[in-house]
Amino acid sequence: MKGIITALMVSYDQDGNLNEKGLREIIRYNVDVCKVDGLYVNGSTGENFMISTEEKKEIFRITKDEVKGQVPLIAQVGSVNLREAIDLAKYATDLGYDALSAVTPFYYKFNFNEIKHYYNSIINAVDNKMIIYSIPFLTGVNMSLDQFAELFENEKIIGVKFTAGDFYLLERMRKKFPEKLIYGGFDEMLLPATVLGIDGAIGSTFNVNGQRARQIFELGKQGKIEEAREIQHVTNDLISEILDNGLYQTIKEMLKEKGVDAGFCREPMEKLSEERIAKARSIAKNHL
Template identity: 75%
Template sequence: MKGIFTALMCSFDEKGQVNEKGLREIVRHNLDVSKVDGLYVNGSSGENFLISTEQKKQIFEIVKDEVGDQVKLIAQVGSLNIDEAVELAQFVTDLKYDAISAVTPFYYKFDFAEIKDYYNTILENVDNQMIIYSIPALTGVSMDLQQFGELFENEKIIGVKFTAPDFFLLERIRHAFPDKLIYSGFDEMLLSASVLNIDGAIGSTFNVNGQRAKQIFEFAQDGRIEEAREIQKVTNDLIAEILENGLYQTIKEMLKTQGVDAGFCRKPMKTLQEDKVLKAKLIAEKYLKV
């Protein structure tokens, strides 16, 4: 369960339906070209919070069918609807996903007792292992070292996807819980997290930049920091241009230049205007050498 995991994107058609052919192509690109160690399915990058329960199940099924046992699969099942989260957790466990993950419950100002009960409720109903998905900037939920410790008391909770710039807390978690898995969630901070001895990373830009992510992570592990820093610099140049042009839409357009039917984003995400489509192609030519 260690290494570089792509936060998998999903191909949708113009009506917002899952494009199975395109989704399979995105999966194959990640496995055959980027050669990542695993896939994180139905997270933010998969537009999970914009789709129905049945679409989520459809995506889980297609990805598992395409991947088989080739790489590790983590299924993000978190939802404000606890019944949906449990239903999806059971569904992917039956599909033999290697682990489940769940974003912290958001929007309502849940206290920590409610957050802890949310995770424990999911795990009471499924025989699988859990990766906490902590992303305070989008959920508004920040947890401290003691609270992570309380969650980790549940032996089924094996780690955390840590998408935050708090490297002090990251180091404290690493020191206090050496047996738990820590995945970095900020692609632009991969090197900084890697020197703190994380176990891997989960990122959206790995859909097009997985090879560099693997190099950064592996070089940092080998103590080749200067080489890793140079690759992180190029990676951050790429990320800056992607963000300026539109994150998910640009990654999909870049995948299209690689022959991948990456489709469209679901509304209310906008469709890129022609000038931004052209810019995405130029970014791909610059960084992907197409």
């Protein structure tokens, strides 16, 4: 489960209904064209926090079916509704997902004991492994090195998806937890995170830019920093245009430009204007 792992996009139709055919095409594009090392299913990029439990299960099922064992799969099951998280953990484990991940519980200001209880409750309910999903800029949950150490005392908690710019903390974690898996979360900072020794990265832009991400990661690991930096520059030109135009909507339009039925985003995310659709298409034409 190391390397470049796509935070999988999901296709929804105009009315916001799950588009199974489109989802299967996105999966195929990731595996066959972007040639990524794994898929992270029902993360932020999958619009997970805007869909129902049944839809989450349907996405887990379709993805497992379409991938046919070609790449490892990580199921993001985190939810402020702990019962839902445990239910999803059981469901994904029964399907044969290689690992689970759960976002830190958010919205309420849970104390650390509550966060620890949440992770242990999910992972101790199943025969599987857990990757903590830490994304403080969206959840407001910042954990210290000592708190990560306490969570990692449970041997079933095998790693962390570190979506943060605090590279001092990243370096401290690498030193303190050499045996745990650490994944970078910001695609625009893939090279510095690679230099600090991450095991892999999980990102949204890998849905379209997976091949460049792999080059950055592999060159960085080999110490070929100048070459890796050039590719990170090109990548960040792409990412900054995507972010300016609307992250998930733009990636979907770029996939459509590549012939993939990527659909639309789930409301309340807005639909792009004609002008922004044209911009997204031109980003794909110019950068992919």
